[in-house]
Amino acid sequence: MPGQSAVEAFRKKAARRHDALSFGATVTTPASWLEQLWDVWGDGRAIATRSQRLLGFFKALDNTPDLSSSSGMASMLMRLANGGLGSRELDAALQGECVLEESFGPLLDALRAYEAILAGANLVDPGRAWGVLARRELVSRPMRVSVLGMEASNSLTAFCDSQPGIELEGEGSAQIFPAPAGVRVRFAFPAGGYARSLLLCDLLKEMLESGCSEGGVVVAARNPRVLYESIAPSLAEASVSVAFEGGVPFSATDFGRALLRVRDISTSDSVVACCTDFLLNPFSGVSSDAAYAFDAWARADRLTSKEACIDKMRAMSSSFEYFEELISSPDASVLSGVVEDRVRAAGGVSGAYRAEQLAALSMFRSVAEDARRLDASMDDCFAALEGAQVPSSRIAGESDPLVRVMDSRRAALLESGSFGGVILCDMTSAAYPLNERSDAAAALLKAVGIDVGHSTLADARRVFAAAVALPARELVIERCLKNEDAAETYPAAVVEEFVDLYRNDPTDADEIDNQYALPSCFLSSIIERGEESLYENSAVSHGEQPASLVDEEPSLAHVSEGKLPHLVLPRFLPDGGVLKVPCFSASQIESYLECPQKWFSQRRLRLDDLDEGFGALEMGDFAHHALKRFYERFREEVAPKVTGELLPAARAIMHEVTADLAAEQEARNPSDNRLVPVQELERRQVQELMARLEGYLDLESRLLPGFHPTHFEYEIPVSGAVDYAGYKLIGSIDRIDMDDAGHAVIIDYKGSLSNDYDLYDSEGKERGGKVQALIYAQAVQRLLGLDVVGAIYVSYGRAAQISGAIDVRLEPRHLPGIKAKACTFAQGPLSDLLDATELRVAHALDELLSGEVAPRPARKESCKHCPEISCPQRRG
Structure with missing residues (x-):
């Protein structure tokens, strides 16, 4: 018989019936019988266990260069050994006595190496052991060997055929029969996996109450442990003990x-x-x-x-x-x-x-x-x-288990008619496919003349027929109508064959033309459950969802009064003191104008990734440091401003600056926004950024003739915070350029620019989105007393681009790549725009400090880098 459970069940059944087989027969498994025979007539080697065989195959593959040393290849060699090792046909091939295709050579070499490895450890493959015994006459008196519940292996068949006293008989062809007389057959159809657990719990309680408690119920599943964990708590709570029997990887x-x-x-x-x-x-x-x-x-x-x-x-x-x-x-x-x-x-x-x-x-x-x-x-x-x-085993509940969960093969080894009910789960064609194996092992066995006709359909029929014979009162076959992809499922082939036994005319397709593929005799007893009851299905309970906590619904729009003091944190002064009045940076203000909730999640909740980054933020910091260092050196060593004739010298300095900066990055503190490549692709990205910065100098040589850079990373510190919009402003201005007349242009470096940075849209309406440069322009006028004529964004990216806001006194031709109509403020001096921006910012900051943090994106682009992906106002 195929397993020890089947052996024990057979013995118990025979003893209860006082069957003569209780005394006149030995009931065993092929492996146990081989051990008994080998102990007496073997050659002194021990029969290799499964793990010893696998290790032997892996080691053999290491010595066979033409084959990959993989689990798949070892499994195929195992199938090859199971199918023919020890047989005269395969031995002839191993000894070179038959002509085979050259492609089979590596497989035969691996088998030879495998047997040599086992022999070196005084072990023998089970197939080889059967082959050794088959060459000896061991049985002198007549003996009938019956193979039940399984298909006899080639090795077992060859051994029995070699012994003149043995008559081998099998069960004949695998066949599916109707359920035993008196057994009620029903079908259960959860709409999908979410509805399955509660349906099974309800079904099990009903079956136990209707008489199946005598003997209990067996639940056979494709993945019994997962099924057990989903139903056991609910059943144990209802005083139904559940046991899981099986294995875990x-x-x-x-x-x-x-x-x-x-x-x-x-x-x-x-x-x-x-x-x-x-x-x-x-x-x-x-x-x-x-x-x-x-x-x-x-x-x-x-x-x-x-x-x-x-x-x-x-x-x-x-x-x-x-x-x-x-x-x-x-x-x-x-x-x-x-x-x-x-x-x-x-x-x-x-x-x-x-x-x-x-x-x-x-x-x-x-x-x-x-x-x-x-x-x-x-x-x-x-x-x-x-x-x-x-x-592995588990028991939920305090009494003897009334429900046993296991896989179908284990269930098939149990005693027929010994359980009140049986539920066969997952009976879909995907869970139980009938793929006949066709690989190099099967081809080699066929080439040497060994029958490889083992049928997966016959095996599936045998297991299903044994499971159908288990119940004494009720059999239920369960199949989800939809799989995890919400695609329609189809019944397993053995279920279709079983259903055909109950049809009036198996050739009449109309008889089962319904979503369940069942004849009318089963339709009145179908068990169904949908997936629409989300809580009940998830909790595997029909009770109402209990309230674990009752609280007022939190508002995304407003910070409560008691939390307002914590909304904007105080700033620390260099001397250890604290600036208690609210203090903002221009980028912080711009973020709030884009969307108050985005500001709150990014600036206050700090919903940042744990990983040190390698992206736009780190690239931008690298570029800013490089451009600052470049101009500091260039002004000291060459000239105040890059011009066309000075480009070679400028490129040489930029090349040195970026190379030195890249070398320094690894030594910086990880808390800084450093740019550290750890993969070859990232190293190439850094090299590309360095090349772009050198290429940016072409734009720089044409930018603002008559102006020259005077300040780089101009800092407005906490100790010198400037008054702006009724509050304090701090920050760092990338660059300030001046001409001899005292005009100034605020420059903010960007890796790339979009239309959002333009002052006006295509219809001439003010965008009002990007205000960082405008805010700093107003601060510069107050701190340095300069006449600001431009607040621009300059891209050091692949394309020469400039955007922002410029005064009519600043000629667009001195700003390569700028869209003059979209960026020129023509309603008066640029200071008017700066004042209007400050008034808008003042109103926004008043709202912020009152606790207003509603999700209110100014445009769909505002949501692009927001970490709140579930925001109800998310756009784009």
Whole structure:
């Protein structure tokens, strides 16, 4: 029989019925029978376990250069060995006694290497063991071998055929039968995955109340653990105990995940996420607060090295070093005892959780021990663990479980008719596909003359038929009508065959022409549930959603009276004092004018990313520093202003300045907006920026003839904050140019410009969006007593662009790339525009300090870089 559960069920059933088979037959599995025969007639080698075989295949692949050493290739070699190793046909091919295509050569080489590796460890493949036994006459008296619930393997069939005293009989062709007499058959159709859990809970309660409690109910699912976790709390609350029986991937256990994360840390160049994942694991012994603090520390510095992360991990977690040892060598698994002691001593965990972690630890030890025996590497160990399933079980509730959740194969091994009800879940064609395998292993077996006719349809029929025979009272077949992509699902092939047994005419397509693909005899008992009841489906409960907290709805539009003192924080003075009156920067004011809520989220809530950036902000800071340094050197070494004839000298200085600045960036504090490339693409972006700054000098040589730069990064400090719009203004002005008549132009550098920077739109209406340069222009007039004739934005990007606001006294031809009509203020002197802007700003700041922070984007572009992606007023 296919598994030990089926063996035990068969024995119990035979004993209850006083069947002669209780005494006259040996009921076993192929693997157990092989062990019994090999113990007596074998050659002294031990039969290799699954992990030993996988390790042998991986090691063989390392010695076969024509094949990739991957899990997929190892699995294919496993199928090849299962299908023919030990047979006369495949042995002839391995010994070169038959002519095959040259492409099969690497596969045969890998099999030869695999067997040699096992032999070196005194192990033998199960297929080879069957082959050895088949060459010996072991059975002298007549014996009938019946294969039930499975298809006999080629190795088992060959062995039985080789023994003259054995008569081998199978079950015949796999076939689906109607449900046993007296068993009610129904179909359940949740509209989608969200409705499924509550539908199943309701259905299980109904089945248990209607008589299925005698024997309980088996729920067979594609992913039984996920299903158990979704229904168990609700059922346990209703005094229905639920049990889960099955396996969990090694990588899904906390121990397995911790081990794999430490391995990833050792093999990967990008380790921050892996380090944080390990620290959040219970095996790290570190609090979640400490783990998140580590994450913020590492992400805030793009130059944080892998070595620095590992050193900090060692200091934080005493477990980390043990895990480092465990992944270093198969011999280090002896240290796992320390981890085991911690698992056993851990408090606040369930017995099932502890057992699961200990099982994962035991599996790792076993595979490491096998690796030592086969002289395999740790890489081979982890490859063998990749698809391993750790035995796992869970029970929710205090009494004996009335509901057992498992996969369909495990359910198929149970005793027929021993349960009150059965629910077969996920019965879709996608969950149970019938893809016949066709690969190099199947082709090689076919080429040497071995039958590879194992049918996935026959296997699916066998499992489904066994599951259908389990209930004594009720069978329910469940299928979501829509999948996770809201696409229509289709019934599994075995369900279609089962339904055909109940049709009046299987050739009449109209008989099942409905959304359920069912004949009329089932339509009156269909169980459905939609996804529209969001809370009930999510909570797996029919109760009303309880209020966990009752509070007034917060307002996005206004800051409450009690919080107003915290809206604008005070500024610290150089002498340690505090400037208590509200103080703003021009960029801060511009942000508020764009959208009050954007200002609040960016400037007050500081919804910034944890990671140190490499984007427009960092590029802009680099460019500003470079342009300031350039002109300071150029004025000192060459001339007050870049002109056409001085371009070669200017380019040489800019090249040196940007190169020096780029070299300095790594030494700066990460809290600064430094530009630090860590990838080749980013290095190219920095080189491109440096080239653009050199190219910008062409525009600079034609910009404002008659003017010359006089101030760079002109700072308005907190201690010297200027009065503006009724409040204090601070900030840094990129550049101020002057002519001999005392006229001044405020220049603000930008990486790129859009129409938003123009003073007027295409219809001649004032845009009023970008006001930073205008605000600083007014401040300069007050601080330096200059006559400002321009407040412009100059792009150092790929295109020569200038925008902003200029006085009629400033000629547009001296501003290359400017749109004269859109940027010239013709209603009077530029000071009138500056005064009007100040009045508008005063009104806005009054609103700000009154707590007005409503989401009110001035235009759709205002929302472009806003972090509040769920804002109800978001545009564009």
